[in-house]
Amino acid sequence: MVKVNSSYKKRKITNIIALSLASLATLIGIFFLFWILGVLVFNGLSHISLDLFIKDGAPPGIAPSGLRHALVGHLMLTFASTIIGVPMGLLAGTYLSEYGRSSRFANFTRDLSDIMMSAPSIIIGVFVYGILVMPLGHFSGWAGSVALAIIMIPVIIRTTDDMLALVPIELREAAYALGAPKWKVIVQIVYKGAITGITTGVLLGVARVAGETAPLLFTAFNNNFFATDMSNSMASLTVTMFNYTMSPFEDWQAIGWASAAILAFAILAINIGGRLLIKK
Amino acid sequence: MKNFNVGDFIFENVSRVMSISVLVILVSIFYVLYDHAKLSIDTLGFGFIFDTEWAPNLEKFGAFPAIYGTLTSTATAMVLATPLALGIAIFLSEIARGRLKSLIGTMIELLAAIPSIVYGMWGLFFFVPLIQKLTGTSGIGTLTASIILAIMIIPFTAAVSRDAMDTTPDILKESAYALGATKWDVIKDVIIPFAKVGVIGSVILSLGRALGETMAVTFVMGNSTNMPSSILEPATSIPVILANEFSEADGDLYYSSLFYLALILFVVSFTVIAVAKFAFLRKVRKNG
Numbered sequence: 001m002v003k004v005n006s007s008y009k010k011r012k013i014t015n016i017i018a019l020s021l022a023s024l025a026t027l028i029g030i031f032f033l034f035w036i037l038g039v040l041v042f043n044g045l046s047h048i049s050l051d052l053f054i055k056d057g058a059p060p061g062i063a064p065s066g067l068r069h070a071l072v073g074h075l076m077l078t079f080a081s082t083i084i085g086v087p088m089g090l091l092a093g094t095y096l097s098e099y100g101r102s103s104r105f106a107n108f109t110r111d112l113s114d115i116m117m118s119a120p121s122i123i124i125g126v127f128v129y130g131i132l133v134m135p136l137g138h139f140s141g142w143a144g145s146v147a148l149a150i151i152m153i154p155v156i157i158r159t160t161d162d163m164l165a166l167v168p169i170e171l172r173e174a175a176y177a178l179g180a181p182k183w184k185v186i187v188q189i190v191y192k193g194a195i196t197g198i199t200t201g202v203l204l205g206v207a208r209v210a211g212e213t214a215p216l217l218f219t220a221f222n223n224n225f226f227a228t229d230m231s232n233s234m235a236s237l238t239v240t241m242f243n244y245t246m247s248p249f250e251d252w253q254a255i256g257w258a259s260a261a262i263l264a265f266a267i268l269a270i271n272i273g274g275r276l277l278i279k280k
Numbered sequence: 281m282k283n284f285n286v287g288d289f290i291f292e293n294v295s296r297v298m299s300i301s302v303l304v305i306l307v308s309i310f311y312v313l314y315d316h317a318k319l320s321i322d323t324l325g326f327g328f329i330f331d332t333e334w335a336p337n338l339e340k341f342g343a344f345p346a347i348y349g350t351l352t353s354t355a356t357a358m359v360l361a362t363p364l365a366l367g368i369a370i371f372l373s374e375i376a377r378g379r380l381k382s383l384i385g386t387m388i389e390l391l392a393a394i395p396s397i398v399y400g401m402w403g404l405f406f407f408v409p410l411i412q413k414l415t416g417t418s419g420i421g422t423l424t425a426s427i428i429l430a431i432m433i434i435p436f437t438a439a440v441s442r443d444a445m446d447t448t449p450d451i452l453k454e455s456a457y458a459l460g461a462t463k464w465d466v467i468k469d470v471i472i473p474f475a476k477v478g479v480i481g482s483v484i485l486s487l488g489r490a491l492g493e494t495m496a497v498t499f500v501m502g503n504s505t506n507m508p509s510s511i512l513e514p515a516t517s518i519p520v521i522l523a524n525e526f527s528e529a530d531g532d533l534y535y536s537s538l539f540y541l542a543l544i545l546f547v548v549s550f551t552v553i554a555v556a557k558f559a560f561l562r563k564v565r566k567n568g
Contacts, residue, residue: 015462025367095295120492183291211395214494
């Protein structure tokens, strides 16, 4: 009996130690989150001014320099990639869920898009360089958008596929009974039933590509001037951040931090927004 | 055909083409990388992988320093990240309850939403000085890159492992508690064995992500193509070389060698992710 008791005590102590270690691990994770967010707040938000939004890039030392060119370029790149990526991903996801179901082709495509979702984004940049930048002979906003779209497509496919599968079969049957053709049932009934989920998927897809830098380095490249011509090299917030922070000039570094804060908080807001949406 | 409808025909086939495009894109990536790497593959062969000198100005292209840097930084990151991530998964799955559980779960997932370039900037300006003080070195190098990589992959490992742990049936846990097991006994002897396949899958999947991570590493790795003698020294990795040199490369063999590097990275990370997916994570989906 004494032996049992001592083993029980030992197990209890082990229990407390193990659970404390797991909690400590969680605290460490949260510590880094707050450290990084704190840096963004103190180094970034403090450098945000109206000038950033209305002035373009200027050479170092000639204050005040702004981010208008990078913000506009970034929005255009992200928007263009959404225009390319969302319809493709949405239709592909629709095919998997509504036509393919659990056929071998559909399951295979699901696995491939999962793999694509984890593929290194710099490889997508190298690929787009090979198919668009090299043949055309110059960097362009379109090349950047295509690279971002390729990264976005698998995210949209998987969420669309999952969300459409949640729409009850009875809704579809009711519409068929009224004589509606399948495509109308999908577009008017199934999409409507899954609209929140699909919107969340799109938001997460946009958030995923909005923070990308690597695939833009040699597709959209960069541009220190205000430009809205997608067929030429184009500024983005992330590549501008990269160049400004790596520069030895303090005023450029400050702008780099300000853009980091703007971008990171925008992306975190989209993420939290998407989460709240899907919970409803 | 009685029920033929033009709208149906168009919708079904357009959406089918879109889903086939996933396969087309993947095959094109392989083909384009191989096609552009061909010159380098033909000229340098497999020797490229083991050659330790990368000196573009001398027309010397050896991938070993980059491959070595990729592997050491990834391996060190895995060693650091895995225990922490599993601790977090256990905390989220078995310790935290109610609102705390969803709050902390969201916080850990937000760690994954921070753009990797921000990790790189934070690393260079705040973490490098710390490592400098602690080790007396420049602070730039594989170890610093690994720590930052580790923080980046923790949320992925933690989230997938937590989901795997959450699939453990309550009845198994309750039976163990009824026998007098402590919480840790249940975690160790019931939940971990049950979720093992998914946990291993999550670790391999994170390994695949760490291999290809670019921006966070580019800032702090040092971009030195000399072979480092320890993880405290500046080094380079395949993504770092691609990020730094791709838009500046001149010369056909230089370009082709960069594509060769990209091809190696893609084949390795594709294989790792596919193993995680097909050998481990698929079984989890069936269980759940």
